[in-house]
Amino acid sequence: MREEQTKTTTERLIFHVDVNSAFLSWESVRRIQEGLPDLRDIPACIGGDPTKRTGIVVAKSIPAKKCGVQTGEPVAMALRKCPNMVIVPSDFDLYVRCSRAFKKICASYTPVMESFSIDEVFLDMTGTSLLYPDPIAAAHEIKDRIYEELGFTVNIGISTNKLLAKMASDFEKPNKVHTLFPEEIPEKMWPLPVRELLFLGKASEKKLIKAGIRTIGDLAHAREADIQTLIGKKNGHQLYQYARGIDDSPVKAQPDEAKGFSAETTFNEDIISIEQVNPILLAQCDIVAARMRRKKKKCTSVSVTFRTLEFRNRSHQTKLPNATDVTDEIYHCAKQLFRESWKGEPLRLIGIAVTGLTEDDFEQLSLFEDPEKKEKSRKLDAALDAIRQKYGNDKVTRASILNGTQGIARKAKAQMKNDDNIRKNIKH
DNA sequence: CTCGGCATCCTAT
DNA sequence: CTAACGATAGGATGCCGAG
Numbered sequence A: 001m002r003e004e005q006t007k008t009t010t011e012r013l014i015f016h017v018d019v020n021s022a023f024l025s026w027e028s029v030r031r032i033q034e035g036l037p038d039l040r041d042i043p044a045c046i047g048g049d050p051t052k053r054t055g056i057v058v059a060k061s062i063p064a065k066k067c068g069v070q071t072g073e074p075v076a077m078a079l080r081k082c083p084n085m086v087i088v089p090s091d092f093d094l095y096v097r098c099s100r101a102f103k104k105i106c107a108s109y110t111p112v113m114e115s116f117s118i119d120e121v122f123l124d125m126t127g128t129s130l131l132y133p134d135p136i137a138a139a140h141e142i143k144d145r146i147y148e149e150l151g152f153t154v155n156i157g158i159s160t161n162k163l164l165a166k167m168a169s170d171f172e173k174p175n176k177v178h179t180l181f182p183e184e185i186p187e188k189m190w191p192l193p194v195r196e197l198l199f200l201g202k203a204s205e206k207k208l209i210k211a212g213i214r215t216i217g218d219l220a221h222a223r224e225a226d227i228q229t230l231i232g233k234k235n236g237h238q239l240y241q242y243a244r245g246i247d248d249s250p251v252k253a254q255p256d257e258a259k260g261f262s263a264e265t266t267f268n269e270d271i272i273s274i275e276q277v278n279p280i281l282l283a284q285c286d287i288v289a290a291r292m293r294r295k296k297k298k299c300t301s302v303s304v305t306f307r308t309l310e311f312r313n314r315s316h317q318t319k320l321p322n323a324t325d326v327t328d329e330i331y332h333c334a335k336q337l338f339r340e341s342w343k344g345e346p347l348r349l350i351g352i353a354v355t356g357l358t359e360d361d362f363e364q365l366s367l368f369e370d371p372e373k374k375e376k377s378r379k380l381d382a383a384l385d386a387i388r389q390k391y392g393n394d395k396v397t398r399a400s401i402l403n404g405t406q407g408i409a410r411k412a413k414a415q416m417k418n419d420d421n422i423r424k425n426i427k428h
Numbered sequence B: 001c002t003c004g005g006c007a008t009c010c011t012a013t
Numbered sequence C: 001c002t003a004a005c006g007a008t009a010g011g012a013t014g015c016c017g018a019g
Helices: A002-006 A022-033 A062-066 A075-081 A092-107 A135-150 A162-169 A182-188 A202-210 A216-221 A224-231 A233-243 A274-294 A327-341 A371-391 A398-402 A407-417
Strands: A014-019 A044-047 A057-060 A086-088 A113-117 A120-124 A154-159 A177-179 A260-271 A297-308 A313-324 A347-355
Touching: A014 A022, A014 A135, A014 A162, A022 A044, A022 A057, A022 A092, A044 A062, A044 A075, A057 A062, A057 A075, A092 A113, A092 A120, A092 A135, A120 A162, A135 A154, A135 A177, A154 A162, A162 A177, A162 A182, A202 A224, A216 A233, A224 A233, A260 A274, A260 A297, A274 A297, A274 A327, A274 A347, A274 A371, A297 A327, A313 A327, A327 A347, A327 A371
Parallel strands: A044 A086, A154 A177
Antiparallel strands: A014 A120, A014 A154, A044 A057, A113 A120, A260 A347, A297 A313, A297 A347
């Protein structure tokens, strides 16, 4: 057996657990509980309103996939391929609950679990051989227990590092366990198209194919220096290592500290006047500033982003003289950045981001700040944060409070609602 | 020259 | 017909001005 041959002090055993069509599966579980048909058996997807330009397919059933429906495509386009497809709006609160239950089961098999996304975890099973002598049997146990207790299927990939485990979990779906041990790489990984390698996206694929590198095996057998010339020094090195199955990154039980927060919104109607812009920026600043306060962080840098009708993106950022978590200060900065960079072209998207996060240890007083004004802003922030605490985080925005008193704020709120499933109006 | 800041691009869920 | 289509996050890269 391979245990005997390859057992060394450094050999690891890593599982990657991936919920099959997560959002759709989770919706299906709820619907079955309500006596409704199983979305997984019919052409169905989780997606936005097809009449809106923000409406895209977020998750699809296998029958919908057979119709040619692809994740990320506009719902309107998917409907042309698959006219009888059922479209279900997303319910992020449900997904968070399902995700927690899923991760709780996974975590019971090892103390070293990394939450990779809402529906994926890595498990470091190294050293669990006394409890689970057969890794494949252990994976089946995890998979089957999730299905029995929670009603949805997962794929599990098994190998000696995260990359290979993740590649393995992406093999045949659903409800499957696959291995991709190093000795299986030539047979199972090298024949795949380069695009299937983790972190090898569309742009790199295009360059590699142009150079005649089509499969992961082609990449693994190329000269590293050539790859670096094609797709960059660092990326070239990393993807070359990946193609050979090399990945030493640890399973991180503790998530990294957030490096920044952002909020962006695509609108159904073009943004053409600064009167439309400001309430949007305020709402977005409010969201990211509230997040900073909740995480006890302050930012030292603010940036605004926008997208024209031709999908040209522009961004503009600046450093702050002092770290802050005050909504009004970020808003003031964002307004100025926007004014400086917008030439007045119609826009379909506006967003802001804060970066350069620091611990919000102590009050840094600037000589140029007005302490009374700052105190007022803080009190307003605190009042809204208290309401958020009561009604649920992210469910209260300044725009929703302003609803009815200001036409533009109402409009901004209506537009924001359509693409943020977490945020809901405080009323009704 | 190097370094930090900035704009843009790439990739993932 | 094309590409991107969506929100959020993180990283890489190339340019530019300051020292």
